[in-house]
Amino acid sequence: MARKKVVINPIVGERIKKLRKEKKISQTELAQKLNYETGNTVLYWENGRSSVPADILDQLADIFEVSIYYLLGKTDTKINWAKYDEEHQEILSAIEKANQFEDYLKSIGFGIEVKPHGESAIYILSRNEKSIEISAEAFEAFQESIENYIQFEFFKLNERKE
Structure with missing residues (x-):
């Protein structure tokens, strides 16, 4: 089954990169947490060359302990209200x-x-x-x-x- 894609949003990539660095997680480590084999996928998200699947956004929010709205740039508040x-x-x-x-x-x-x-x-x-x-x-x-x-x-x- 194909994953639903989110329109490429440069803010998403910027925030993933920022949060990943704050947590001191490499691109490869983050990819592995998301069941990807290499860090290239994360690199593409961070550089805005690829969109992040919706289900992965949810996992990223959990990993970084932020809301999906923060990842999407809809708010500057990191709090994961859920x-x-x-x-x-x-x-x-x-x-x-x-x-x-x-x-x-x-x-x-x-x-x-x-x-x-x-x-x-x-x-x-x-x-x-x-x-x-x-x-x-x-x-x-x-x-x-x-x-x-x-x-x-x-x-x-x-x-x-x-």
Whole structure:
């Protein structure tokens, strides 16, 4: 199947060359990452003698950690928003998971308070007039321990049923 070609755009070649040099990657190394045998193809792109296939633009954006729009000269911002959004979603997912665990603890009678502590946080857990301060890392380990315990108990219940 023939690859879709992008109209030869000298900016694409210039940006590939600039990014490649910033990453200290030779033309041959870049070609190999893209499953080409020699660096000649990269040389032709950089010199504006050949167009870059659309699927390769996507791979180049990943390799250089920039957006396709940057490679095409549509923006001067290098940020790969798709990657940012993916990382952003992972952070949001982790926050949501922590919030659900906090809600669970509250539902079984624990008080919970979160205080900023440098770039992290301190969790204050309380119950029956007793409290304990733990780091964010310890809180995550506590959460994982509780999840593992619940899975274990579920496994035991399931074994009894059979």
